Amino acid sequence: MLLGINEVEVFDLKAYIDKKKCASDNRICKPLTECPKKAITWIEDEEEPLGSRMEIDREKCVGYGTCVPLCCGDCIEIR
Numbered sequence: 001m002l003l004g005i006n007e008v009e010v011f012d013l014k015a016y017i018d019k020k021k022c023a024s025d026n027r028i029c030k031p032l033t034e035c036p037k038k039a040i041t042w043i044e045d046e047e048e049p050l051g052s053r054m055e056i057d058r059e060k061c062v063g064y065g066t067c068v069p070l071c072c073g074d075c076i077e078i079r
């Protein structure tokens with residue numbers, strides 16, 4: 001069965017982290033430990049103001065949003 005454009009877009013939904021809101025703290029980050037696809041990684045990065053960042057692997061993320069309510073900083077969005 002052929003899918004319409006809107007149906008394809010639904011399958012392409014991914015999680016995005018707003019770095020400006022994110023605490024980037026791997027000790028408290030529930031999305032990091034509880035993402036069922038292990039799509040979130042904590043990366044040390046001297047270029048970042050906090051010295052690290054959370055990164056979402058778009059290949060692994062399935063976009064169902066399990067991580068959204070787990071984020072203490074309300075910084076993850078599905079789009």
Ligand code: SF4
Pocket residue numbers: 017021022023024025026028029030031032054070071072073074075076
């Ligand atoms: S819980 Fe949210 S704000 Fe906190 S480190 Fe994780 S992604 Fe960032």
Ligand code: SF4
Pocket residue numbers: 014015034035036037038039040056060061062063064065066067068
């Ligand atoms: S939407 Fe799902 S797969 Fe993607 S980062 Fe969040 S919990 Fe992980």
